[in-house]
Amino acid sequence: MTISRRALLTSSMSFAIAKPSATDISVEDVSISFEDILYRAPYKFGGTAVDRATLLNVECRVRTRNGKTAKGFGSMPLGNVWAFPSRTLPYDGTLQAMKDLAAKFGPITKNYREYGHPIDINTALEPAYLKAAGAEIPKLCTLVTASPIDAAIHDAYGKVHGRNCWATYGDDLLHNDLSHYLGKDFKGDRLHKYLLRTPRPEVNLYHSVGGSDSLTAEQLKTKLNDGLPETLPDWIRYNGLHHIKIKLQGDELKWDIDRVVGIDRIAQETRPEVSWRYCVDFNERCPNVEYLLEFLRKVKELTPRGFDRIEYIEQPTQRDLKADRKNVMHRAAKLRPVVIDESLTDVDALLLARELGYTGIALKACKGQSQAALMAAAGQKYKMFLCVQDLSCPGASLIHSASIASHVPGVSGIEANSRQYLPGANEKWAKDFPGIFVIRDGTLKTAALTGLGIGAVKP
Numbered sequence: 001m002t003i004s005r006r007a008l009l010t011s012s013m014s015f016a017i018a019k020p021s022a023t024d025i026s027v028e029d030v031s032i033s034f035e036d037i038l039y040r041a042p043y044k045f046g047g048t049a050v051d052r053a054t055l056l057n058v059e060c061r062v063r064t065r066n067g068k069t070a071k072g073f074g075s076m077p078l079g080n081v082w083a084f085p086s087r088t089l090p091y092d093g094t095l096q097a098m099k100d101l102a103a104k105f106g107p108i109t110k111n112y113r114e115y116g117h118p119i120d121i122n123t124a125l126e127p128a129y130l131k132a133a134g135a136e137i138p139k140l141c142t143l144v145t146a147s148p149i150d151a152a153i154h155d156a157y158g159k160v161h162g163r164n165c166w167a168t169y170g171d172d173l174l175h176n177d178l179s180h181y182l183g184k185d186f187k188g189d190r191l192h193k194y195l196l197r198t199p200r201p202e203v204n205l206y207h208s209v210g211g212s213d214s215l216t217a218e219q220l221k222t223k224l225n226d227g228l229p230e231t232l233p234d235w236i237r238y239n240g241l242h243h244i245k246i247k248l249q250g251d252e253l254k255w256d257i258d259r260v261v262g263i264d265r266i267a268q269e270t271r272p273e274v275s276w277r278y279c280v281d282f283n284e285r286c287p288n289v290e291y292l293l294e295f296l297r298k299v300k301e302l303t304p305r306g307f308d309r310i311e312y313i314e315q316p317t318q319r320d321l322k323a324d325r326k327n328v329m330h331r332a333a334k335l336r337p338v339v340i341d342e343s344l345t346d347v348d349a350l351l352l353a354r355e356l357g358y359t360g361i362a363l364k365a366c367k368g369q370s371q372a373a374l375m376a377a378a379g380q381k382y383k384m385f386l387c388v389q390d391l392s393c394p395g396a397s398l399i400h401s402a403s404i405a406s407h408v409p410g411v412s413g414i415e416a417n418s419r420q421y422l423p424g425a426n427e428k429w430a431k432d433f434p435g436i437f438v439i440r441d442g443t444l445k446t447a448a449l450t451g452l453g454i455g456a457v458k459p
Contacts, residue, residue: 021173025063025064025156028069029061030106030107032056032102035057036055037054037422037425038051039421039422040224041421043417045283046081046082046085047283047285049212053079055395056076056077056098058106059071059072060072060152062160070160071156072153072154072453073151073155073456074149074396074400074454075396076144076147077366077391078095078145079366084141098145105146109125118168118369118370119370122146122153122370133145140345140367143367144366146368147365154369154453159453164449165369165454169191169195174190177190186378191373191377194377194380195408195409199446202435203414203443204242204277204412204413204443205415206244206245206387206415206416207239208244208420209244210247211249214231214232233270241274243276243278245281246263248281249282250284250286250287250291250316257295260278260280260310261303264276264305279312282315283315283342284317284341286317289317289331292316292332296335312338312387314362315343320343321343321353321356332357333359339360340361341362344375347375354382360379360386364391369400369404369454386408387411387412388405390416392417392422395418395425396454398418399436399456401414403454405446414444429459433448435447
């Protein structure tokens with residue numbers, strides 16, 4: 001049974017079909033597979049220590065109206081602890097739910113026979129994905145599960161037209177303006193105006209310090225002795241770091257304050273010549289905005305230098321913004337940009353976040369290439385702070401994430417922590433993409449991300 005575009009569209013925003021074009025594609029086939037990887041060491045965020053990952057790898061084949069075909073590839077960690085937090089289901093339960101969802105999405109995508117640009121195809125398919133997920137599975141979880149499918153389609157589309165995917169958003173291929181996807185504020189705006197056709201040569205790397213990571217040799221309980229750094233000073237020297245992402249608890253104020261003060265002291269002692277920049281990430285665990293404001297006040301009191309180095313704050317309170325309207329961020333955002341992450345699932349969520357005082361956007365490959373491109377445009381239109389965040393993305397998914405960071409103007413930096421926690425999954429990619437996987441001066445070298453499609457050609 002094939003699915004028509006009209007049957008799929010259940011959203012309130014109208015979706016006019018663009019005039020048929022010879023450049024449009026249709027998806028002919030989709031195949032999925034899973035790959036399990038163990039972490040080098042547990043990574044604690046949001047109060048949970050994660051020690052493994054499951055990659056969803058997707059291959060697809062597309063065809064143009066005149067019969068030209070190409071294959072595309074996409075990959076993404078399922079990230080169930082982050083995308084599908086549950087008080088009733090264990091880790092294996094939420095992971096299996098995402099695997100089952102992926103198994104449904106393959107046929108849904110394959111049975112959609114309409115032609116279009118990848119962004120139009122994704123926009124049309126999303127309601128069907130959400131329907132298949134049902135009410136029990138969060139929308140964020142649905143986006144993460146669908147993201148490698150969307151990536152594979154963009155990858156194939158670029159390849160069938162002989163272009164990098166970031167060169168496929170011009171008027172010659174994407175015929176709708178941005179109001180078609182983002183609403184009336186974007187009438188007449190074209191997507192390519194907000195994106196770089198050629199990647200920036202380098203992007204600042206945010207090194208992640210997890211909640212259970214040892215900062216010093218004295219704190220190490222067990223040495224891994226695997227040739228990689230095991231303390232923060234060693235990582236700073238090993239990668240030439242100058243940006244750090246600090247994972248905080250959100251339910252233990254003194255610990256959070258001491259963590260920032262301690263990390264700032266170590267950073268300063270290890271590389272005193274560096275103009276350090278920090279991101280503080282509570283993974284939505286602050287009980288209220290007052291907690292955040294008191295945290296900022298005390299950090300400024302104890303280390304004015306460290307406070308000045310905080311570049312932005314990431315999603316401090318719970319992701320359900322509609323249920324948490326009292327926790328407005330206006331006062332905090334006067335001190336530092338406050339970035340929406342877990343809550344950002346569509347343009348309506350973005351508009352609500354702005355109303356509640358959020359002033360920044362975390363772009364993520366794990367929410368889909370289509371969404372990343374559209375939200376990048378929306379963030380710039382609304383003059384918001386932009387960053388690219390991670391899902392411990394290894395291999396192809398890190399290349400994809402770095403591509404987003406290098407093609408969106410104004411992005412402050414990229415978190416890329418698989419080199420810390422999943423280094424084995426990167427080894428086969430490092431030869432062809434050394435600038436992404438071998439870090440020496442605290443930056444990812446992204447000038448080479450010009451290959452066809454998304455550019456992550458499997459080794």
